[in-house]
Amino acid sequence: xxxxxxxxxxxxxxxxxxxxxxxxxxxxxxxxxxxxxxxxxxxxxxxxxxxxxxxxxxxxxxxxxxxxxxxxxxxxxxxxxxxxxxxxxxxxxxxxxxxxxxxxxxxxxxxxxxxxxxxxxxxxxxxxxxxxxxxxxxxxxxxxxxxxxxxxxxxxxxxxxxxxxxxxxxxxxxxxxxxxxxxxxxxxxxxxxxxxxxxxxxxxxxxxxxxxxxxxxxxxxxxxxxxxxxxxxxxxxxxxxxxxxxxxxxxxxxxxxxxxxxxxxxxxxxxxxxxxxxxxxxxxxxxxxxxxxxxxxxxxxxxxxxxxxxxxxxxxxxxxxxxxxxxxxxxxxxxxxxxxxxxxxxxxxxxxxxxxxxxxxxxxxxxxxxxxxxxxxxxxxxxxxxxxxxxxxxxxxxxxxxxxxxxx
Amino acid sequence: xxxxxxxxxxxxxxxxxxxxxxxxxxxxxxxxxxxxxxxxxxxxxxxxxxxxxxxxxxxxxxxxxxxxxxxxxxxxxxxxxxxxxxxxxxxxxxxxxxxxxxxxxxxxxxxxxxxxxxxxxxxxxxxxxxxxxxxxxxxxxxxxxxxxxxxxxxxxxxxxxxxxxxxxxxxxxxxxxxxxxxxxxxxxxxxxxxxxxxxxxxxxxxxxxxxxxxxxxxxxxxxxxxxxxxxxxxxxxxxxxxxxxxxxxxxxxxxxxxxxxxxxxxxxxxxxxxxxxxxxxxxxxxxxxxxxxxxxxxxxxxxxxxxxxxxxxxxxxxxxxxxxxxxxxxxxxxxxxxxxxxxxxxxxxxxxxxxxxxxxxxxxxxxxxxxxxxxxxxxxxxxxxxxxxxxxxxxxxxxxxxxxxxxxxxxxxxxxxxxxxxxxxxxxxxxxxxxxxxxxxxxxxxxxxxxxxxxxxxxxxxxxxxxxxxxxxxxxxxxxxxxxxxxxxxxxxxxxxxxxxxxxxxxxxxxxxxxxxxxxxxxxxxxxxxxxxxxxxxxxxxxxxxxxxxxxxxxxxxxxxxxxxxxxxxxxxxxxxxxxxxxxxxxx
Numbered sequence: 001x002x003x004x005x006x007x008x009x010x011x012x013x014x015x016x017x018x019x020x021x022x023x024x025x026x027x028x029x030x031x032x033x034x035x036x037x038x039x040x041x042x043x044x045x046x047x048x049x050x051x052x053x054x055x056x057x058x059x060x061x062x063x064x065x066x067x068x069x070x071x072x073x074x075x076x077x078x079x080x081x082x083x084x085x086x087x088x089x090x091x092x093x094x095x096x097x098x099x100x101x102x103x104x105x106x107x108x109x110x111x112x113x114x115x116x117x118x119x120x121x122x123x124x125x126x127x128x129x130x131x132x133x134x135x136x137x138x139x140x141x142x143x144x145x146x147x148x149x150x151x152x153x154x155x156x157x158x159x160x161x162x163x164x165x166x167x168x169x170x171x172x173x174x175x176x177x178x179x180x181x182x183x184x185x186x187x188x189x190x191x192x193x194x195x196x197x198x199x200x201x202x203x204x205x206x207x208x209x210x211x212x213x214x215x216x217x218x219x220x221x222x223x224x225x226x227x228x229x230x231x232x233x234x235x236x237x238x239x240x241x242x243x244x245x246x247x248x249x250x251x252x253x254x255x256x257x258x259x260x261x262x263x264x265x266x267x268x269x270x271x272x273x274x275x276x277x278x279x280x281x282x283x284x285x286x287x288x289x290x291x292x293x294x295x296x297x298x299x300x301x302x303x304x305x306x307x308x309x310x311x312x313x314x315x316x317x318x319x320x321x322x323x324x325x326x327x328x329x330x331x332x333x334x335x336x337x338x339x340x341x342x343x344x345x346x347x348x349x350x351x352x353x354x355x356x357x358x359x360x361x362x363x364x365x366x367x368x369x370x371x372x373x374x375x376x377x378x379x380x381x382x383x384x385x386x387x388x389x390x391x392x393x394x395x396x397x398x399x400x401x402x403x404x405x406x407x408x
Numbered sequence: 409x410x411x412x413x414x415x416x417x418x419x420x421x422x423x424x425x426x427x428x429x430x431x432x433x434x435x436x437x438x439x440x441x442x443x444x445x446x447x448x449x450x451x452x453x454x455x456x457x458x459x460x461x462x463x464x465x466x467x468x469x470x471x472x473x474x475x476x477x478x479x480x481x482x483x484x485x486x487x488x489x490x491x492x493x494x495x496x497x498x499x500x501x502x503x504x505x506x507x508x509x510x511x512x513x514x515x516x517x518x519x520x521x522x523x524x525x526x527x528x529x530x531x532x533x534x535x536x537x538x539x540x541x542x543x544x545x546x547x548x549x550x551x552x553x554x555x556x557x558x559x560x561x562x563x564x565x566x567x568x569x570x571x572x573x574x575x576x577x578x579x580x581x582x583x584x585x586x587x588x589x590x591x592x593x594x595x596x597x598x599x600x601x602x603x604x605x606x607x608x609x610x611x612x613x614x615x616x617x618x619x620x621x622x623x624x625x626x627x628x629x630x631x632x633x634x635x636x637x638x639x640x641x642x643x644x645x646x647x648x649x650x651x652x653x654x655x656x657x658x659x660x661x662x663x664x665x666x667x668x669x670x671x672x673x674x675x676x677x678x679x680x681x682x683x684x685x686x687x688x689x690x691x692x693x694x695x696x697x698x699x700x701x702x703x704x705x706x707x708x709x710x711x712x713x714x715x716x717x718x719x720x721x722x723x724x725x726x727x728x729x730x731x732x733x734x735x736x737x738x739x740x741x742x743x744x745x746x747x748x749x750x751x752x753x754x755x756x757x758x759x760x761x762x763x764x765x766x767x768x769x770x771x772x773x774x775x776x777x778x779x780x781x782x783x784x785x786x787x788x789x790x791x792x793x794x795x796x797x798x799x800x801x802x803x804x805x806x807x808x809x810x811x812x813x814x815x816x817x818x819x820x821x822x823x824x825x826x827x828x829x830x831x832x833x834x835x836x837x838x839x840x841x842x843x844x845x846x847x848x849x850x851x852x853x854x855x856x857x858x859x860x861x862x863x864x865x866x867x868x869x870x871x872x873x874x875x876x877x878x879x880x881x882x883x884x885x886x887x888x889x890x891x892x893x894x895x896x897x898x899x900x901x902x903x904x905x906x907x908x909x910x911x912x913x914x915x916x917x918x919x920x921x922x923x924x925x926x927x928x929x930x931x932x933x934x935x936x937x938x939x940x941x942x943x944x945x946x947x948x949x950x951x952x953x954x955x956x957x958x959x960x961x962x963x964x965x966x967x968x969x970x971x972x973x974x975x976x977x978x979x980x981x982x983x984x985x986x987x988x989x990x991x992x993x994x995x996x
Contacts, residue, residue: 094688096690106433149556192553195554199555
């Protein structure tokens with residue numbers, strides 16, 4: 001009786017080889033684990049080891065990659081100058097999280113095991129929380145590149161921070177602007193499909209009504225929906241008619257919405273959020289004229305930013321493409337101020353200094369953490385589109401006490 | 409299976425002693441393994457690729473999260489939760505059981521739809537994923553909507569994940585060789601042959617779907633306890649593609665393939681990521697994954713482990729299979745009784761009348777022949793009798809049962825066994841399992857089925873091939889396996905559609921002798937369709953001639969074959985070997 005022969009040699013080899021590879025991958029991790037953190041606590045020269053669990057590939061790379069470029073530019077400059085205060089040099093260890101939450105946790109654990117003094121996490125809540133929890137467990141400071149959901153630090157604990165202003169803060173800036181422009185009646189348009197589009201209208205409403213304004217209508221849309229005609233009809237039918245419309249919608253919804261809105265002859269002012277700070281919005285030409293939105297800063301080769309442009313271009317051979325390159329550099333400047341304060345590479349000293357940081361000088365303005373909810377207290381830039389170009393209305397740093405509380 | 413369980417147990421044992429990063433990596437790999445095994449249970453066995461299982465993972469993750477969180481955490485993060493859930497705080501095993509239960513319920517609900525579909529089922533699973541995702545986003549009071557759901561205890565350690573993975577492995581392996589598992593695999597290989605062998609495809613598919621949803625629920629619980637924080641987007645297409653990649657690379661047809669797929673893909677991801685991180689080449693992982701998928705599809709299209717478990721393909725252990733006693737094939741009833749009477753069969757395909765008020769009967773212990781030129785309606789007749797095609801009108805009596813309204817599987821179980829003109833075996837099943845499929849339909853347990861099947865294979869003379877895969881056999885042997893499979897239904901009527909096609913006269917004569925022997929043993933009647941007039945003349949006790957869907961002659965073969973109208977309609981065309989079934993397929 002003849003049966004088929006067993007698994008082919010190739011199969012056996014492939015399986016054995018991959019098992020060995022997996023085990024060796026684990027073993028390497030174990031080896032690294034023995035090199036635990038033992039940074040000096042005195043103000044002697046030392047190296048601040050920065051672990052970056054960044055989304056170098058995948059859906060979040062558009063935030064994390066430029067941020068890392070900005071940060072590495074800063075680190076290079078600091079090290080070339082002999083370190084912070086001439087003695088604290090920067091060592092950056094970058095590991096790719098592939099925009100995956102589980103991978104973010106693994107990577108963070110690896111970095112923690114390598115004895116880092118501070119962990120930088122992706123620019124989104126889920127992977128940042130997954131990674132931040134591991135830093136929190138070990139008493140290491142974790143900072144998100146630019147995750148703007150205010151629940152991010154609250155979900156992890158006192159060692160989790162974000163380099164971004166909270167969505168509640170940018171909503172407050174928009175509400176204050178609306179009040180200052182004399183708008184009385186507002187309409188908000190959000191979407192339950194993402195935390196960002198879901199919560200921003202609520203923060204705006206809270207702040208706007210606290211200022212004495214009134215939200216006369218609240219609409220919702222599905223991200224990626226084909227037509228906004230029903231919503232536009234609904235706005236048209238409102239009485240009193242809104243004089244300002246606030247929406248956190250971004251591509252492709254924002255262009256579709258504003259085309260339908262202006263096409264229906266509605267001339268109410270439109271306020272947007274940092275999601276529309278892209279060339280697509282500018283390309284809308286006349287339709288987007290007058291749209292005002294919040295962002296981290298205006299990316300323009302002028303003023304305080306021109307030195308950054310020059311340095312960035314020298315290192316990377318191109319101009320920065322998004323404001324996230326600037327915010328990454330600013331995270332470096334924040335670390336600069338923190339280490340100067342801590343006079344140490346020790347994780348705990350860095351955390352203490354980070355928690356109490358006040359008035360660190362960035363490119364777009366100052367950055368503080370003291371007295372806040374561990375989201376960066378930093379100026380929010382308000383930009384108006386004029387002649388298809390970004391025009392700075394002003395930068396604002398609302399008093400944390402007046403900002404709507406983060407919705408948990 | 410014991411090997412893989414031991415493998416996972418060892419990984420769990422050694423893994424728990426490692427430091428945090430490798431522990432997280434292993435716990436993640438084991439958690440993914442549970443999900444891949446869930447997919448294997450449904451997609452691997454049924455051949456229907458599912459994109460919907462990650463939905464069940466999500467449902468269970470949220471359920472486990474809500475039920476295992478402390479009330480204090482829930483007060484802040486889930487303030488709108490109903491009071492009962494607000495106050496509930498269970499240990500992980502109980503929360504996990506609840507998660508699995510909810511996933512099973514959602515699986516059962518969606519399974520009602522999936523079970524009814526075959527070719528479009530894969531697309532429907534995408535719909536299920538989207539519906540579950542939207543529900544998770546919409547159920548804000550329970551899930552915080554699109555916002556991050558946080559505060560779940562991180563209880564998924566390596567031993568926990570390893571335990572769940574071993575349980576999933578045992579379930580998946582057990583299911584594969586269970587009655588339902590064998591039936592689902594048969595339907596994967598050939599749906600028509602499966603239903604003709606008594607397989608209730610819808611029911612089997614439903615059971616596989618629900619069981620796999622439950623196992624996917626197991627992954628959901630582990631995933632919740634691994635991440636501690638998640639949102640609906642974590643249970644969407646990205647995770648779906650990760651699991652499918654692992655299953656396809658490993659080989660979807662076997663449980664071993666699921667394990668190998670996870671090990672292989674994780675090994676590639678981890679090693680390339682580490683190399684990429686160290687040299688600053690971050691796209692390396694994705695490029696590597698793309699290459700491994702392409703290589704797998706190119707070199708081994710069925711995955712590294714193929715369709716079969718290693719123990720199935722391993723060198724055969726012993727001597728010849730142990731035969732039980734010869735199985736009595738049918739109740740001893742007097743011969744000559746009419747066991748199949750099909751009257752007034754009419755079948756139209758749009759304007760074409762394929763069968764026009766045709767009649768046919770088969771007597772116990774006798775062979776009824778059915779001949780006719782190409783396109784005369786012979787295969788349509790068989791298809792109407794077996795239920796593959798629905799007759800516009802017909803009265804079909806099988807023994808005392810009126811079966812014209814029954815489904816194909818039920819007609820098969822009532823005693824209608826058949827073979828096909830173009831052999832339809834379950835090619836990826838072993839020869840013995842091909843027969844076991846029908847034995848199970850006849851009501852036997854898997855264990856008894858094995859014995860009966862071997863005995864039947866012995867009777868038709870292919871016992872020596874019992875443990876080979878059906879697709880590997882020669883044409884003649886495949887034909888014999890098909891007959892054994894039909895006999896396993898303990899049929900009162902055997903329908904043989906051109907059984908001698910492709911055989912030389914000597915082989916035909918041998919086959920005929922075998923038929924007579926089998927029929928005697930089975931005490932069944934036989935309906936024989938063939939073009940070989942010599943065979944028909946010597947074999948049949950009665951003969952029916954079809955032309956353009958009408959019966960033009962019926963009676964004793966010698967008399968019928970001498971009729972001038974039969975000559976004109978049939979013999980005048982010569983005895984070319986035709987492909988009648990194909991033409992009927994086209995008509996259908």
